Amino acid sequence: MTPRHGRCPATALYGHLHGDAMPALYEELREQHGPVAPVTVAPGIRAWLVLGHRELLQLTRQEQDFSHDPRHWTLLREGRVPPDSPILPMVGWRPALLYADGQQHRRMRAAVSDALAGINGHELRRSVRATAEGLIASFAGRREADLVPHYARRLPMQAITGVLGLDERTGQRFVQAIAGMVVGNADSANANRRLATILRAVIEKKRRSPGQDITSALLHHPAELTDDEVLHNLVVMFVAGNQTTVNWIATTLRILLCDPAFRSSLSGGHLSVDDALDLVLWRFPPTQNFPARYAIRDVEFGGQYIRAGDMLVLGLAAANADPAVLPANGGPIAGNRSHLAFGAGPHTCPAQDPARLITRTAVDTIRHRLPDLELAVPETELSWISSPWTKGLAALPVRFTDPQLPLAPVAAHAAPQPTAPQTGDLR
Template sequence: MNTNPIPLYGDRFQTDPVGLYREMRETHGPVVPILLAGNVPAWLVIGYRELHQVATNSDVFARSTRHWNAWGRVPEGWPMTPIINQIPSILYSDGEEHRRRARAISAALEAVDRHELRTVTTRMADRLVDGFCTSTGADLRQVYTSRLAGLVVGWTFGLDDAEGERLSSLITALVDADEDSAKAQGETFALLSELAASRAARPGHDVPSRMFAHPAGYTPQEIVEDLLVVLAAATQNVGEWLGNSLRLVLTDDRFAASVFGARSSVREALNEVLWEDTPCQVQPARFPTQDVELGGKLLRRGDMVLLGLAGANHDRQVHQGAAASHGGNHAHLSFSRGEHGCPYPAQEIAEIITTVGVEVLMDRLPDIELAVAPDEVRWRHSPWMRGVVSLPVHFSPAPRMGEV
């Protein structure tokens, strides 16, 4: 189906995605033939207008994987299976079935008290900083960014700290699409099944309990499927948004020099990350319900179409070129678009956690600096997510909160 497809993996996909997307666009235009792991063919949409068309036209570009025409080419043990699967979750449902689930999830997230969320995030961030602030250095990904995301998202699920961090680490392994993904998926389903059974028997004031109570009428199996989607989207996007934002603040003097004096600088940094290094760089998947032309390419019925959010954000039609020129421009596609876009309550929750995470760390450790050269920061080898493997920093020892 594709001519000269580009592998959606390899070092350059992590080290120089902007350059790679530029070359893709020059060679193939806004719709690029690609190969996933195992030489499974697909299309990657990196044109801003074309991606918007795919994301907002669910009649032509369906979400359900039952439409896929290449299931027969999937190798045994395919590492993409935990993400691209035939489980009818909200991720891969269409029409009224999707709307039924989406209403329940949005309502459950909308009910999270924003003031309490900010208070809990601040308390957890301070506690994490207390764990390393008396030293002179740390790896922020290991001790702060991924842990804060797991703890706070876990709290919204009614989980204790250990459960939240355990599920967050399993989700990371699942999304990295490697040999550990299938095992991580099995363990995640087992833990979420226990959580669902617990909330069905003893409802609480948390997201799973509110989903059960919603008129959508979730079955136990359905709620496990959708809890996995919500948990994965929340922990991965929040953790990487926080990590990428801290990397920007620590490597760009425009933000480092002003972030202490103005909270607006934090928000500007967060917005720039969504344009330049969006946490979700590729979103799976859509499947044409008929042969259709898109961006000068003929897509056959059932072809897999991936949404290249990062590539579309760098489309010259919308990208303003110079860094920090985005200002208050929120027209990026980092939360996708259409019925399957990230619901607004989820975006609000993610922004609160990420903003507080940056503010607390910079307030507590005012002389914090990156401990390696900016070009030595390594990135995750995930086809879906954009985030650092580690973020080593050094700083002057600071007192714990109780010692101030």
């Protein structure tokens, strides 16, 4: 393919575009532009969306051509990104592993990976199950619920804020600020500031009085992260661990409710819960598009002429649907984990194991406690979050008649604290 040197008209990934419309859009872009397409991610903010599976792997692995550091971004360097731009909280530079290359990235990733490896997976599983039982019991008497706010949002929040060392009230404020930051609207910058205020207070407390939690582990790691580095790495960890897990849980439950063949395969034992979770990651990854890489030099890439300083967005969902990598029968096979839902290369998400554990436990628990669960509205009436980054449900109303609750009420345990790494705990 001859590289395109001109500036093609760009397609908007923001505004009224919601998650349910995204798959068709990706195929239109692929047909029109090939594996790399021009888009806008906010008013006046152009970028390239990488749609091809092979090209996305190349993008994530070739740090000599594509940097994680947004200070390479031409629009940012030239002051052409408004300070109140809804995209800035997601792509503005932070002293965190997501925005670093080379040795700086390896230093911070070592601290984050060690802190995550310290989570006791057996205790986390018990805690998540107990919390799930308690949440189900809280709405079981009504015989109806909205599984997004009543279950999918609350369960990861309680699990993850606990291992970060946040109390329940602080955790709720933290989650609200994160949600405001990632949605990509006019209030995103304010949410970003609220988030920083919350975390600085937590870090100051953990400096004075460390505990057995991830925040304390980061503060006292041999990598000697600064307070700012701890703050911003906590944000990255929570965004990776919470919002994606919320979407993963909600989407898996939606497919169980709306796809009889999927539900039958799982109930009949033809699919394990982990197989089902991987199929969801292939078809409906929790994060659709992930920012960003920045071209270090002019380069021909995916049939496009990319200029030094251009932004490239990882089209995770589009790359998973690339016909060049899908099996001949038209869909991914069970047990295939070559999807890109967690990214690829040196920056592959370090929180994917605890996220899988939480999601698996959440789905398994509600399947057994609410065996006759059904959707309370037609699937076409489900509402979606409008975001350039995620295909997330805004609501999942359900009804049921015969909840199978434990004989005695289940009290949620305190969130598990990190311990020495235990092989296999999180797998």
